[in-house]
Amino acid sequence: MSNKRRALNILAVVLSVIYLLWRVFFTIPWHAHLFTLIFALLLVISEIISNFTGFMLIFFRMLATRQKQDLQIPDYDPQQPLPDVDLIIVTHNEDVDLLRKTINAATYIKYPNRRQVHVVVADDGNRPEVQALAAYYHIRYIGMEGNKQAKAGNINHALEQLKSPLFVIFDTDMIPFSGFLNDTVPLFQQNFQELKDDPDHTEPLGFVQTPQSFYNADIFQFNLFSEKIVPNEQDFFSRDVNVLNGGNKRALFTGSNAVFLREAVDKVGGFPTDTITEDFELGTELNMEGYISLATKVPQSSGITPIDLKGVIKQRTRWARGVIQSCRNLHIFTNPKLSWMNRLILINTYFYWWAFFRRIVYIIAPILYALWKIQVVNANFWILMIIWAPGYFLLHYVMGDTSGRGDREGMIRNERWGEVQETFFAPYLFIPVILETIGIKAKKFKVTSKNVTFSLKDKLYIIPYLVLWLVTLVAIIKFNYGKYGSEILVGSVITFWLLMHFINLSMCLFIAMGRHVYRKKERFTRKVPGKVKLASGQDWHPLVTSDVSEGGIAFTFTDTGSMPLQQGDEVEIQLKRRRIWITLTGKIARVAHRGKQPIYSAQVSVAPDHNRDNYLQLIYDGANETLPQVQDAWITPFDELYMNLVVRTQAYERRLSHRFNRV
Template identity: 75%
Template structure:
């Protein structure tokens, strides 16, 4: 990093600190009524915390650049024996067909000695159908009944039966890629050798966390028609923040897709059972015990994320409450066993979940002034412009600039972050508040990945609709009748009202939902094969994309005129050295770059073909979804696009309705 850029970052922080000092000492209305004073204090506290989390992110990015830290995957150690690895697939009550995909993928994981890979299903439902699945795939089964300790109890029960020096954890829906062990285990074999060569200057490796990755569009991508524009919302943490944590040897465990040193987990007493986020707590306990943790950047597995309001909000509420519980259990503010870096990371994680409470404060503050003349900030417009504006806009520039430092791609900018915070804010701020004062939720269930849309689901729109309406009224009332200098003086309030109005408009579109027509996700997979048309001739072809129920392909010999729409065809596609047998019907013929593409609904022949085909589909990330955001498309463009798309949808519905008469 250049000195000029470093100076710019320090200047942004300095100006922001000056602004915060001014806010604390000169703008709080101490002589106002109790309501105004409390809200004013909450607002300034929210600003302090927001800036602090931004400072920490900038500091970690600068630190990673200064140390030139770059995690490279080593080769298997030639001087260390290849360790046995237990692969534990954890299931509660998920569908067996979903579990089958993960089990199938686990059997295809590459390892120099496959006899040293031991796969087991940890089933706390003790279900006969899951036992039958394990038997079908010739893997281990660990069933239990009356589990009172949730996921931790299930894992601990299974670990007691396993004995390998390393073990990996996968959730039911997290399908591992074939290279998973190749991209994780060498970190341990390298560490074993380093501990042998220089034990006094080498920290033992506790676990390696690979990113949480998803093969379907999340609720923001899908409901905002943005599958080609923005990456998955969770990518920001998994492929950016946690990689930075790992650069400080303190990556957080996120519940799945990680490999552990068994003796380290035994040392800290197995998976903790007094929290609903056992992953977050276990990772920290390992760090406190002297073990380091790393996070890789490239996904090594992929799962399914919920896209219905109920499922997403329930999932995030569980995470929020769980992190609060774990932070309380770990005593993150006072625990003497936490290193400074570890403490900063945990405090940052803790205050992340307060971002939704802060977002509510930010939305309400300008409304109070615009509608009721309740002034929670005593500030002259011109002084505000001099003290607030430079630090605010420079800090936002720096936050965007640092997100592109080195190899860190721009996964999410500040504006998208605000939209996502606004979306969760109405539903998370109360659970966070309750959990912070020790009021725990009575019961939590595993989040269902099935999409459901009922009348009750549609009611989730109400908080956004209410806030959107109040904000719109505030904008109109505050600016009505003003002109000239009055508009200028009130521009700060109008600016914040407009920003929140845009964010809430996006939330309305998200909560409106979108019809789900596709049964299976498409993956870009270009593999060779053959197709047999009605004339009985076989033509060489290459697939373009595939799904569990379909294949799009192009013939490669130029003789494509004998294949027509609605033709029944037979296909074989190559996976490893196996020819997967398929049959189906051509449902669409299209043209792309002078190439004829045949889209076919297919069925897989029974037997080994089904396993090979599932592996062909799910072995690798879904490249149809973006890994970085399209910086040319702003949330304002998104807002306009969604408005147009939805208006046209309603026009078609109305046209269809009136045409019936």
């Protein structure tokens, strides 16, 4: 980090602190009505906490730069014994076809000695079909009945029957890449050697967390037509924030895709069963016991994320309640076993889940003044501009710089996108967070379904966004109607906040409106050589794929005298993965042209045998490069808003046109 950048970071923090001191001591309406005073205090507390979380990110990034925190994955150490590893795939009632992909991928994971890798499926549903699947892949099946301790109970039950020094946790929907162990186990070997060489100055490694990565577009990417513009919403935490946590040796466990030291987990009594976020709590318990935790930056597995409102909101509600539960169990504010760094990370995580309550406060505050002249901030306009504006805009500028860099050079997420995402979750998360904080627990939680549903009930989730959007629109019109000259200038701060929230809520409306899902299977960019012939012919012609999916491939010919294929032609295709040929049968569905070169899209099927296993591995072994790793810095939420208006208007025009044409 350059001296200029460091100076800007420090200046942003100093100006923001000056603003917060001014807010606390000079702007609170102490003599106002009780409602106004309470809301004014909520607003200033929200601002303090928001700034605190921003300061923490800046601090961790500056610390990472100063200490040169850059986790390097070593090679396997031939001087160290190669540890056995148990790969535990945890399943409850998920779809068996989804589980098949994860099990299949686990059998392809590379390791210097594959006999030391033991793949296990832990099924607390005790399902015969899962047992049959395990038998097909020649892996161990551990069934369980009557589990009343959720995922933690299932894992603990499996661990009682396993003994490898290292074990890995995979959720059903998290498909590992073949290089997973190569990116994690050497870190343990390195730590073992360091403990041997210098035990007095080396902390034992408890677990290594790899990023949560997804091969389908999330609800923000998909519903906002942004699959090529912004990364997955969870990338900001997994590939930035948690990597910074790991740089301080206190990475958080996020539930899947992590390798554990068995003796460390045994030492803390296994996975905790008194919370619905056993992952978060276990990681902290290991840290308190003296074990460090690291987070890698490059994904080594990929899963599916829900894109329907009900599924996404239920998932985040479970996470929010669970983290609040675990923070209470761990006593993060008073626990003497927590180091100061560990405590900072946990408090920062705790405050994150209060961001949604703060967002509601921020939305309501300018509306109160615009519609009812309820003033929750006593401030002169010019003093406000002098004290608030410099710190606010500079902090957002440096936060844009500290919002992370992905595997490729670029930003993972800027502050404006963060506000859109906070606004989206705010109406549905702030009440569960409050209830969990005061000890009112949810009666029951279910595993989040990854199947997309768009029933009438699902459409009702749009109501809070629509109500807030309409109220904000009315507030903008009423507040500015009839104003001229200096009146507009003096009211510009209120108008600014109303417009910002109006844009965010407009984006939320588009997200809640959804988008029709045409593609049944996700498409992956894969350039694979192969050959094709007509089903009734004998002459093979060489090809290379541009993308593949479980139901189809797109390809071009690589020879000059390519065979003429037409839509509807039955074909046989063979793809070469390393030294293995994979046979597919199918039909040409579409012929497009890129310049003079035709691009063929074929619907394909594969026999349920080793062909299928190899084809699934070809598809899922690696990140889905059709989705971005970094944000397009040239596209703003304003551009996104305009694009959605245009695309959705065109869609409605087409529907109307088709309807009238039928008539």
